Amino acid sequence: MINVYSIAKSGMNAYQEKMDYIANxxxxxxxxxxxxxxxxxxxxxxxxxxxxGTPLYDKTAVNGTGVRTGMNYSKNIQGNLLxxxxxxxxxxxxxxxxxxxxxxxxxxxxxxxNFKVDANGTLVDSSGNKxxxxxxxxxxxxxxELVSSKLSVNQNGEIFMKDEENTINIGRIxxxxxxxxxxxxxxxxxxFVPAEDAQIEESTDFDIIQGMLExxxxxxxxxxxxxxxxxxxxxxxxxxxxxxxxxxxxxxxMR
Amino acid sequence: MIRGLYTSxxxxxxxxxxxxxxxxxxxxxxxxxxxxSALTKKSFEDVMLxxxxxxxxxxxxxxxxxxxxxxxxTDDVKNIFTQGxxxxxxxxxxxxxxxRGFFVAQxxxxxxxxxxxNFKINNAGYLITSDGNQxxxxxxxxxxxxxxxxxxNKFSLDGQNNIDIEGMGITDQLLTADFEDYDAMEFIGDNxxxxxxxxxxxxxKVKQFVLExxxxxxxxxxxxLMEIKRNFETNQKLIKMQDEIxxxxxxxxxxx
Numbered sequence: 001m002i003n004v005y006s007i008a009k010s011g012m013n014a015y016q017e018k019m020d021y022i023a024n025x026x027x028x029x030x031x032x033x034x035x036x037x038x039x040x041x042x043x044x045x046x047x048x049x050x051x052x053g054t055p056l057y058d059k060t061a062v063n064g065t066g067v068r069t070g071m072n073y074s075k076n077i078q079g080n081l082l083x084x085x086x087x088x089x090x091x092x093x094x095x096x097x098x099x100x101x102x103x104x105x106x107x108x109x110x111x112x113x114n115f116k117v118d119a120n121g122t123l124v125d126s127s128g129n130k131x132x133x134x135x136x137x138x139x140x141x142x143x144x145e146l147v148s149s150k151l152s153v154n155q156n157g158e159i160f161m162k163d164e165e166n167t168i169n170i171g172r173i174x175x176x177x178x179x180x181x182x183x184x185x186x187x188x189x190x191x192f193v194p195a196e197d198a199q200i201e202e203s204t205d206f207d208i209i210q211g212m213l214e215x216x217x218x219x220x221x222x223x224x225x226x227x228x229x230x231x232x233x234x235x236x237x238x239x240x241x242x243x244x245x246x247x248x249x250x251x252x253x254m255r
Numbered sequence: 256m257i258r259g260l261y262t263s264x265x266x267x268x269x270x271x272x273x274x275x276x277x278x279x280x281x282x283x284x285x286x287x288x289x290x291x292s293a294l295t296k297k298s299f300e301d302v303m304l305x306x307x308x309x310x311x312x313x314x315x316x317x318x319x320x321x322x323x324x325x326x327x328x329t330d331d332v333k334n335i336f337t338q339g340x341x342x343x344x345x346x347x348x349x350x351x352x353x354x355r356g357f358f359v360a361q362x363x364x365x366x367x368x369x370x371x372x373n374f375k376i377n378n379a380g381y382l383i384t385s386d387g388n389q390x391x392x393x394x395x396x397x398x399x400x401x402x403x404x405x406x407x408n409k410f411s412l413d414g415q416n417n418i419d420i421e422g423m424g425i426t427d428q429l430l431t432a433d434f435e436d437y438d439a440m441e442f443i444g445d446n447x448x449x450x451x452x453x454x455x456x457x458x459x460k461v462k463q464f465v466l467e468x469x470x471x472x473x474x475x476x477x478x479x480l481m482e483i484k485r486n487f488e489t490n491q492k493l494i495k496m497q498d499e500i501x502x503x504x505x506x507x508x509x510x511x
Contacts, residue, residue: 004275011282018285038346040373040385041286043279045444049272055265055328057297063272063332064279064442067286070385073375077345095407179407180378181348197378205407233284236473240278243484247274250491251267255498 003047003065004244010066011237014041017069018230025218026227033111033190034216035074036223042070073181079111079217081209088115088123088148091212096175096203097184097192099132100125107132108191109176109184111214121145123159123173127189133159135171144168155207177203258325259497265326266490269296270483272329277479280471288339288351288370288446289469291476295330336437339370339467347409348374348382351467352431356459357448359430360388361402367447368432373466380406386445392418392427393455403427412463433457 021037028034046062081091090113092098097109114126120142123131135141150162157173178184183198194200276294283289301322309318341351350358350372357368360383367388374390377383382390382403392403395417403418403426410420416429432453434440440450 004271004278007275007278007282011278014282015285038373040371041283041289042371042386042445043283043286043289043442046442049329049332054268054272055299055326057328058331061294061329061332062442063275063294064283064292066279067282070373071387073385075346177407178378179376179380181375183378195378199378229285232473233281236281236284236477237278239477240274240281240480243480244274244278246484247271247487250488254491254494 004247005241007064007066008237008241008244010044010068012234012241014067014069015230015234015237019227019234021072022223022227022230025223026220028216029218029220029223031112031190031216032114032213033079034218035076035079035111035186036216036218038073038075040070041067043067071182074184074186075217076181077217078214080215081212082215083211084213085211086114086213087151087210088117089113089211089213090115090153090173091209091214092175092206093209093214094203094206096177096206098125098173099176100127100129100191101132102129102191106193108187108193110190110192112190113208114213117146117148117151121147132174133171134174136169139168139170144170146170153208153210155209157208173208175203175206175208176200177205257501258323260494262324262326263490263493263497265299265328267487267494269294269327269329270487270490272332274480274483274487276332277476277483280476281473281480284469284471284473284476286371286446286469287373288467289471290334290336290339290370291469291471292332292334294332296327297330298327299325333438334440334442335470337470339470341462342466342468344464344466347411347463348376348405349464349466350374350412350429351462351465353460353462356431356433356457356461358461359391359400359432359453359455360384360447361391362388362447365449366391366432366453367443367449368453369446369448370467371446372461376405380404384446391430393430394427395425400430401427403429412461416459416461429461430455431457431459431461433459 021039025036044065046064049056049061050059099107099109102108115123118124122141152160159170160167161170178198178200183195184192187193273294280291301324304320304323305317307315309316360367373385374382382405389402391400408421410418417425418427419425434450440448442448
């Protein structure tokens with residue numbers, strides 16, 4: 001009897017958690033480079049009905065004890081490319097992430113290509129962290145200072161800057177990738193860090209597109225449908241909890 | 256009189272178990288590949304009632320009055336293997352089985368079986384269940400059962416369940432299993448089942464870019480829930496009534 005509360009509770013918890021993920025997806029429906037969540041469910045262990053005083057014919061009969069949410073994965077699906085026309089805005093069409101130096105010197109990865117040129121003439125992301133660039137010979141960070149209106153970037157990520165008459169090759173924006181659906185873990189601010197066992201390598205299957213941003217890959221229709229089914233499932237579980245409570249109430253009122 | 260109390264109580268206990276079964280179905284209503292379970296009941300074996308009030312000659316002999324049934328018990332909890340609904344997805348690692356059969360995954364040294372085809376690729380490049388157990392395939396060259404290496408590549412599934420990896424060709428066939436006796440299956444949690452012996456050569460139809468939802472029917476389960484509640488109420492009422500009768504017998508008839 002006590003267990004029937006916990007079965008319904010496990011269901012309510014699981015659907016509540018699912019709702020949290022859906023809400024997060026919907027909140028990020030227009031976040032540049034956002035990857036939506038993919039979260040499934042797992043059933044719990046079974047328990048035998050063969051207890052003392054239980055009238056039971058088949059002694060092997062078992063009941064399930066509820067449900068839990070499974071592991072969360074990011075859906076690695078391409079987001080829509082949105083035309084912005086910005087000289088320092090880039091979208092990755094294909095596999096991979098840009099890399100940026102964090103304040104503590106570590107490297108984080110992002111699909112958000114909304115870059116700017118800062119006061120020192122270096123390319124930074126929207127949080128002001130420097131983008132990893134493989135500079136060409138004779139060029140280094142801030143030398144020459146980048147000017148956003150003169151930049152052009154080709155599909156391989158090679159940066160060129162018009163300098164009066166000449167066009168200088170500044171270097172290349174590398175794009176990194178790794179095998180596995182859990183190789184990059186989101187840490188907030190559109191950044192990802194590699195998992196411990198992830199083998200980071202340079203991606204070959206991508207195009208960098210200047211003047212575009214990658215929209216969020218949240219499918220709002222799917223998110224809303226999921227929201228409705230999760231909410232209904234939550235409701236049904238709470239109904240089951242109420243019935244369990246009613247049964248217990250009846251037992252208590254027997255005498 | 257006392258007998259009647261126990262009959263009603265057997266009903267209460269059995270209904271509690273049925274309530275657990277139904278609640279578990281409801282909890283798993285959005286669980287991919289979940290198969291609903293149903294609790295079946297059966298009555299106790301009939302017992303013969305007799306007394307010794309019949310006089311034959313100068314002896315009282317056994318006199319059969321008739322049979323009586325002393326209540327209900329749980330027969331078994333059976334899983335119902337009807338097809339769940341298909342949901343289309345955009346992920347190449349999502350699979351669903353149409354009809355009989357199971358996917359095979361490695362759990363420690365054992366094979367475990369599942370209908371939940373929400374697979375992923377781990378950081379070593381192998382196909383895994385969403386909890387990290389390797390999904391097994393059969394090498395098309397050597398026929399050996401092995402984990403399936405996908406890497407970063409795109410792949411597609413052909414009519415024979417072969418995994419055709421872009422740039423590598425067909426290396427493995429997705430291993431599937433079927434069982435003779437679906438009743439003997441043991442549910443071990445995490446959407447896995449075990450059973451013996453697996454039939455690896457059975458014809459199993461697998462679809463890619465699709466997930467199979469649970470086969471739980473919301474209307475059916477909620478109706479059952481209401482039914483259980485009212486049934487429980489009836490049994491509980493009967494216990495109260497019998498208690499009142501015993502009360503009368505003890506306090507009113509007993510009064511001199």
